[in-house]
Amino acid sequence: MTVAIAAILQESNTFSPVTTRYQDFSPVFGEAALERHRGKATEMGGFIDALTAARMPSLPVCAAWAITAGRMIREDFDRLARGFERQLARVRKPDALLLALHGAQTAEGVDDVAGALLASARRVLGGAVPIVVTLDLHANVTRAMATQATALVGITPTPTSIFTKPGEGRAAPSADPCWSASR
Numbered sequence: 276m277t278v279a280i281a282a283i284l285q286e287s288n289t290f291s292p293v294t295t296r297y298q299d300f301s302p303v304f305g306e307a308a309l310e311r312h313r314g315k316a317t318e319m320g321g322f323i324d325a326l327t328a329a330r331m332p333s334l335p336v337c338a339a340w341a342i343t344a345g346r347m348i349r350e351d352f353d354r355l356a357r358g359f360e361r362q363l364a365r366v367r368k369p370d371a372l373l374l375a376l377h378g379a380q381t382a383e384g385v386d387d388v389a390g391a392l393l394a395s396a397r398r399v400l401g402g403a404v405p406i407v408v409t410l411d412l413h414a415n416v417t418r419a420m421a422t423q424a425t426a427l428v429g430i431t432p433t434p435t436s437i438f439t440k441p442g443e444g445r446a447a448p449s450a451d452p453c454w455s456a457s458r
């Protein structure tokens with residue numbers, strides 16, 4: 276079983292006058308996403324560890340993270356979403372997608388970035404491939420997210436509690452969810 280992995284993470288603050296730009300995410304695609312996160316206490320690092328332990332190849336799609344700010348400039352969001360969709364299409368027939376989205380990102384004219392990215396993923400993967408999404412506990416879970424994801428998993432927000440269990444080293448975030456829903 277091969278699993279595509281991706282992370283596009285930001286918590287928007289729509290009261291902030293500071294807009295978010297493409298470069299604020301420092302996005303990387305393909306193998307560079309693995310190189311950035313392998314061995315790190317991040318959601319992607321947890322995905323990589325869990326898949327490695329299960330002897331399942333990780334197929335890296337992208338990794339992008341931006342600090343909290345206002346809505347993302349629309350053309351920059353479109354560029355990021357296009358990059359995600361294009362790279363996902365390059366991954367050869369994954370059996371599943373693990374996607375870290377946080378669940379509270381907005382762009383100009385897009386209140387539900389997570390739902391929009393899931394729609395991109397479904398366009399590429401079709402309806403049958405499982406898509407499991409990790410979200411912050413305060414994610415704004417929408418109908419678009421719930422209908423397009425196979426499972427939504429809420430994880431604790433502090434890195435030390437998400438990714439490390441005492442005595443066990445790093446754990447996959449999905450191994451210790453605070454809440455989850457699946458269809």
Ligand SMILES: [Zn+2]
Nearest residue numbers: 286379411413
């Ligand atoms: Zn958050």
